[in-house]
Amino acid sequence: MIEQFSLPGSRRFLVIIPAWNEELSVGGVIASVREAVPGAPVIVIDDCSEDATASVAAAAGATTIRLPCHLGLGGCVQTGYKFGFEHGFDYVIRIDADGQHDPKDIPRIVEALEETGCEMVIGSRYLGPDGHFTSFLRRVGIVFLRLLLRGLLSASIRDPTSGFVGVNRRALAVFERVFPLSYPEIEILAVLQRRRFRFHEIPTTMFRRQAGRSSIAGWKHLHYLTCVVLGVFINVLKYDGPAPPPRQVRD
Amino acid sequence: MSRYRAAVAIFGLVLGVAVLRSLRRAHIRIEYSSIWILSAGSIVVVAVWPGLLTSAAALLGIGDETFFLLFMTIVFSFLMFRLSLAVSRLKDDNTVLVQRVAMLEYELNKSSQPGPPKPGERL
Numbered sequence: 001m002i003e004q005f006s007l008p009g010s011r012r013f014l015v016i017i018p019a020w021n022e023e024l025s026v027g028g029v030i031a032s033v034r035e036a037v038p039g040a041p042v043i044v045i046d047d048c049s050e051d052a053t054a055s056v057a058a059a060a061g062a063t064t065i066r067l068p069c070h071l072g073l074g075g076c077v078q079t080g081y082k083f084g085f086e087h088g089f090d091y092v093i094r095i096d097a098d099g100q101h102d103p104k105d106i107p108r109i110v111e112a113l114e115e116t117g118c119e120m121v122i123g124s125r126y127l128g129p130d131g132h133f134t135s136f137l138r139r140v141g142i143v144f145l146r147l148l149l150r151g152l153l154s155a156s157i158r159d160p161t162s163g164f165v166g167v168n169r170r171a172l173a174v175f176e177r178v179f180p181l182s183y184p185e186i187e188i189l190a191v192l193q194r195r196r197f198r199f200h201e202i203p204t205t206m207f208r209r210q211a212g213r214s215s216i217a218g219w220k221h222l223h224y225l226t227c228v229v230l231g232v233f234i235n236v237l238k239y240d241g242p243a244p245p246p247r248q249v250r251d
Numbered sequence: 252m253s254r255y256r257a258a259v260a261i262f263g264l265v266l267g268v269a270v271l272r273s274l275r276r277a278h279i280r281i282e283y284s285s286i287w288i289l290s291a292g293s294i295v296v297v298a299v300w301p302g303l304l305t306s307a308a309a310l311l312g313i314g315d316e317t318f319f320l321l322f323m324t325i326v327f328s329f330l331m332f333r334l335s336l337a338v339s340r341l342k343d344d345n346t347v348l349v350q351r352v353a354m355l356e357y358e359l360n361k362s363s364q365p366g367p368p369k370p371g372e373r374l
Contacts, residue, residue: 045353065356067349067350067353068353068356075350079350079353079354083357086354181346
């Protein structure tokens, strides 16, 4: 099952790992990805880390793109999408550098992209039987965002803040030009709907962070929610006209 | 001069000095500093001679000092909006440039990277 994705002539995918100050965990994540999808190209986009993230990534055998200035998550992820688009990859799979995602799920995300034809497949921590390790505040925020997205976009999504995401080339063609730069996970759903693209969720395993702490903690939850809600509203306002309900694919 | 007027005058002076220091250190461009210098000067002048506010309102035919201040707030808000547009545009341009530089740097140094950037091949 895994080997077919690295055989010549098959649909080709790139794994991108956006990283900022993740020297303690990025090496392990790269090794896990190598083990889960041998032969798959892996690129770490180092968002101008102040620690040894870039050198650890390079030592672990990943290709590393170093941003000369800190851009934030959106700019970092978009760099990976631009790279994937410009180098002709069919799919780009994003996985976080903190070790929370299980790279063994990558082939299933690629499979889902191929089988459903959706522009985006989201690995959801809330669809599977495994535990999901989120703080109470974050859980409350996710429930709020689910309701917001259901109301605004007529879309039902279980894990709108997931960073374990696969996109196809049609999505790459858009994201390499238009991509939310601050808090991309939620706003990108609004961008998808504006383009009448489809998304699909599959259950994935979620671990605890291997090291470091989330950039969204404490009072930043409130700031995050405010910015996300504003971003989603702005994207809704950008609609050219009434859009049909999103063609969400379900299991 | 009352304590409040003195405090406002000192605030204006501090603002003016901060802007001039930023100019001297090239932290702010002249075209973006003029509005702040004008603001700092106006604050000091009005704090020292508050009657000028009434005269300025009368000169513009507004009559009421409160509405004159509201008018100035509106003007200032538009200027701030213009500056925010400039900052946003610069930030977007900066993002594109940083991404492009990073990818070009990768292309230049890829011989020292673990592998070629072709799809389907190990990087």
